[in-house]
Amino acid sequence: MPGSADAATRRGAARSDEEPALSRGVVMLFAVACGAAVANVYFSQPLLVAMGDDLAMSPGLVGGIVTLTHVGYGLGLFLLVPLGDMADRRRLVVAQLLLLVVALTVVAAAPTAAVLLAGTAAMGLLAVVTQTLVAFAASLAPPAARGRVVGLVTGGVVIGILLARTVSGVLADLAGWRSVYLASASLTALLALVLHRVLPRHGATPPATLRYGQLLRSTVTLFAGEPLLRLRALFGLLVFAAFSTLWSSVALPLSEEPYSLSHSAIGMLGLIGVVGALAASAAGRLHDRGLSGRTTGAALALLAVSWLPLAFTGSSPGALVAGVILLDLAVQAVHVTNQTLIYALRPDAGSRLIGGYMVFYSVGSATGAIAATSLYAAAGWGAVCALGAGFSGLGFVLWAATRRGAAAARRV
Incomplete structure (x- = not known):
């Protein structure tokens, strides 16, 4: 539970004082690659009207662009990310990036709606290289610095998500929606070349000797056997x-x-969210000091509080800015702490652990999106804020209950 996880973190830190740390340059390269890959999942959101008009797509087909991208991403989390535990991680990352270049090129050059939809599904599937990179970075980091490394790399992921809409909107205004995917394909190809030259073949743990089917089944059994996960x-x-x-x-x-x-202009709001995402990198350092449980509780409380200023969005731009910063800070802090803790459970199964965890991330994201947009149409912005506060408050209650349970177990 959280208390024992904190103690395990402190013991791991004490054992690893002499282990070499990743250079900051390599960590930042991981962060950039993660942000660039995950941004592909979100590029289309400001472009849907332009894409639909260009290819004479019905509103239903246009909505399928976002849906298929996320379906592909969800499948990739389960089918591709676990491969990091059994394959040469450098080759796996480079191969996925090169295939992602092909998918992005197909999207950019799509002559028909069918080709576009197939390309976006493949793009989502291959964008999970982001999570392969997170697990790879965690495997290369010594336990004493793992929280800091995961915090920096995950910061790249969140920044990629937040800036994707802004970047795609600006590029589309300058050169059309196809230029967004051509630019991303070029950047992805460059990153594949650089990562091939810089990355080692494996992390600190040897690859698992499992067949693919066994690997997928073990992802499920890990959840059955790990309460902390x-x-x-x-x-x-x-x-x-x-x-x-x-x-x-x-x-x-x-x-x-x-x-x-x-x-x-709305897309520029992502720039404000980056402030919170960058500030939350401190969560990784707090984990390394054995404070992951307290960090989680504080972040969940902050997440619930963030909905108070957000409720005044309609009348106060300042309240909106404050709420966005607090929310992104809190979400990032919990996410960094989560990934660092679950990787430490079984470093030999790090890719499966992170891939399985991210399936829950995807379910949460889809649930929030569907519920929020439906609730706004029915009851307005106040109801949306109540929904967000409900999710946040439930997380804090769950944290408090598990802390009390762990304390009671220690007394017994």
Whole structure:
């Protein structure tokens, strides 16, 4: 439970004082590659109208662009990420990036709606190289610095998510929606070349000697045998439900009076969220000091509080900015702590652990998005904020209950 996890972190740190740390340059390369890969999942959101008009797509088909991208990503979490535990990780990363280049090129050059939809599904499937990179970075980091490394790399993921809409909107305004995917394909190819030259073949643990079917089954059995993994997966589901509740619906009130902002202006809100994501890198350092349980509780409380200023979005731009920063800070802090703790459970199964955990992240994100947009149409922004606060409060209650349970067990 959280208390024992904190103690294990302190013991791991004491054992690893002499282990070499990753250079900051390599860690930042991991962060950039993660952000660039995951951004592909979110590029299309400001571009849907332009893509639909270009290829004469019906509204239903246009909605399928986002749906198939996320379906592909969810499948990749289960089918591709676990391969990091049995394959040469450098080759796996480079191969996925090169295949992602092909998928992005297909999307950019798509002559018909069918080709576009197939390309976006493949793009989502291969974008899970992000999680392969997170597990790889965690495997290369010594336990005493693992929280810091995971914090920096995961910061790249969150920044990629937050800036994807802004970047795609700007590029599309300058050169059309196809230029977004051509630019991403070029950057991805460059990153594949650099990572091939820089990365070692494996992490600190040898690859598992399992067949592919056994590997997938073991992902499920890991959840059955690791209570901490199940708990942290639930935290991940709840915080990303709250995250998605905000980011999937905030454009709706901002496009109405008194703001009436353009899509490009709304996309710039992601720049504000980056402030919170960057500040949350401190969560990794707190984990390394054995404070992961307390960090989680404080972050979940902050997440619940963030919905108070967000409730005043309609009348106060300052309240919106404050709420966005607090929410992104809190979500990132919990996410970094989650990934660092679950990797430490079984470093030899790090890719399976992180891939399985991220399935809950995807479920939470989808739940928040669907619920928030439906609730806004039915009851307005106040109801959306109540929903986000509900997800956040439930996470805090779960944390408090597990802390009390762990304390009671120690007394017995």
